[in-house]
Amino acid sequence: MTPTTPTAPTAHAANRGVTDAPLLAAAGLHKSYGATPALAGADFEIRGGEIVAVMGPSGSGKSTLLHCLAGIVSPEAGTVHYQGQELTALSDARRSALRRSDFGFVFQFGQLVPELTCLENVALPLRLAGTRRREAEARAAEWLQRLEVADVAAKRPGEVSGGQGQRVAIARALAPRPRVVFADEPTGALDSLNGERAMQLLTAAARDTGAAVVLVTHEVRVAAYSDREVVVRDGRATTSAVAL
Amino acid sequence: MTIGHTLLGLLESGPRHGYDLKRAFDERFGHDRPLHYGQVYATMARLLKNGLVEVEGIEAGEGPDRKRYAITDAGVTDVEQWLAQPERPEPYLQSALYTKVVVALLTGRSAQDILDTQRSEHLRLMRELTRRKAGGDLPDQLICDHALFHLEADMRWLELTAARIDQLAEELTR
Numbered sequence: 001m002t003p004t005t006p007t008a009p010t011a012h013a014a015n016r017g018v019t020d021a022p023l024l025a026a027a028g029l030h031k032s033y034g035a036t037p038a039l040a041g042a043d044f045e046i047r048g049g050e051i052v053a054v055m056g057p058s059g060s061g062k063s064t065l066l067h068c069l070a071g072i073v074s075p076e077a078g079t080v081h082y083q084g085q086e087l088t089a090l091s092d093a094r095r096s097a098l099r100r101s102d103f104g105f106v107f108q109f110g111q112l113v114p115e116l117t118c119l120e121n122v123a124l125p126l127r128l129a130g131t132r133r134r135e136a137e138a139r140a141a142e143w144l145q146r147l148e149v150a151d152v153a154a155k156r157p158g159e160v161s162g163g164q165g166q167r168v169a170i171a172r173a174l175a176p177r178p179r180v181v182f183a184d185e186p187t188g189a190l191d192s193l194n195g196e197r198a199m200q201l202l203t204a205a206a207r208d209t210g211a212a213v214v215l216v217t218h219e220v221r222v223a224a225y226s227d228r229e230v231v232v233r234d235g236r237a238t239t240s241a242v243a244l
Numbered sequence: 245m246t247i248g249h250t251l252l253g254l255l256e257s258g259p260r261h262g263y264d265l266k267r268a269f270d271e272r273f274g275h276d277r278p279l280h281y282g283q284v285y286a287t288m289a290r291l292l293k294n295g296l297v298e299v300e301g302i303e304a305g306e307g308p309d310r311k312r313y314a315i316t317d318a319g320v321t322d323v324e325q326w327l328a329q330p331e332r333p334e335p336y337l338q339s340a341l342y343t344k345v346v347v348a349l350l351t352g353r354s355a356q357d358i359l360d361t362q363r364s365e366h367l368r369l370m371r372e373l374t375r376r377k378a379g380g381d382l383p384d385q386l387i388c389d390h391a392l393f394h395l396e397a398d399m400r401w402l403e404l405t406a407a408r409i410d411q412l413a414e415e416l417t418r
């Protein structure tokens with residue numbers, strides 16, 4: 001085996017125009033819930049357009065890391081830099097605005113608004129960003145098409161299957177063309193065929209739009225869609241020692 | 245022997261020349277490892293000796309390439325038996341890896357590093373297969389999936405062993 005530096009861009013990633021400077025970088029993150037340490041000095045970096053899998057045992061701090069990176073949770077110590085600016089130093093309002101404009105989210109479930117149709121759900125973040133209804137819905141329809149769920153556009157989330165709902169959620173996350181997509185167990189509730197298809201569509205769309213993806217998963221076959229992985233153990237992230 | 249049975253199976257649809265058999269084999273199964281001509285002729289000689297194929301005709305010219313093989317009744321029976329026989333489930337245990345882990349523990353080296361290195365290597369191959377799958381047709385996808393599921397099983401073993409490494413160390417040094 002050839003030793004290589006962990007930060008070297010992979011040939012595959014480089015082909016897609018992955019940038020050299022990190023887009024999002026965290027250093028020395030600490031976060032506790034009561035007496036439970038969730039993060040104990042975690043470091044993390046992702047470059048533009050890169051797909052990074054975050055793996056590790058249950059309870060090791062993966063979701064907490066993702067929440068800190070996305071500015072949803074504030075760490076007690078450590079820094080998160082997005083495009084050079086320190087996230088923790090921003091006001092709550094500016095952080096929320098940044099999340100809306102630059103970040104997209106895909107979770108295991110429960111992320112779609114149950115009262116809205118699938119089309120309206122996908123259009124919602126575009127509407128919040130100031131796009132007019134017609135255009136937002138036209139773009140939402142395109143994204144549903146791309147994720148192969150155009151037929152559920154008029155249904156509400158409660159009326160579609162888990163796999164369809166997850167594709168709608170992926171469409172919603174990607175429609176505003178975020179710079180970073182945060183996905184926490186995006187295939188967790190899907191069978192393997194649906195999970196695979198969802199991953200293919202998610203990574204292909206991210207590649208097309210140049211979005212970076214932070215992909216939390218405990219499934220190695222899902223992680224295999226990434227460019228590289230970090231493993232979180234006891235609240236610390238270790239970058240794989242092999243360029244992948 | 246899988247190659248022999250496979251070549252016999254290919255002959256069932258009609259007589260073929262050696263080079264034609266090789267081409268058909270490579271096209272379907274030789275994605276990573278095409279057959280050598282030598283392998284084909286050695287195999288055909290064995291099948292001939294065992295009465296599973298016969299030479300149906302020889303073209304003018306030199307060399308073994310000229311023989312046209314046909315499957316015999318015994319050959320067809322042989323293929324049938326081969327297909328009916330289940331494959332022995334392989335234990336797929338990474339015995340070399342287990343040995344390394346134990347030697348590392350016994351010599352006070354990091355077994356975790358060995359497991360992490362193996363993990364990365366496995367995932368590297370899984371990425372490669374996943375990419376190949378994305379660009380492949382259905383047969384290609386199914387072949388890749390088979391490998392991916394096996395690699396996944398290895399990965400689970402690696403995780404489990406990593407989680408129990410301290411316990412194993414304790415038992416070994418007791």
Ligand SMILES: Nc1ncnc2c1ncn2[C@@H]1O[C@H](COP(=O)(O)OP(=O)(O)OP(=O)(O)O)[C@@H](O)[C@H]1O
Nearest residue numbers: 033036037038057058059060061062063064065218
């Ligand atoms: N909101 C919370 N309140 C209290 N404790 C929490 C909270 N969120 C996380 N924890 C604790 O922090 C630790 C890390 O949790 P986290 O959710 O980050 O793990 P994870 O790696 O995502 O696990 P899983 O694979 O099970 O999703 C765990 O011990 C968990 O119990």
Ligand SMILES: [Mg+2]
Nearest residue numbers: 062063064184
């Ligand atoms: Mg989690």
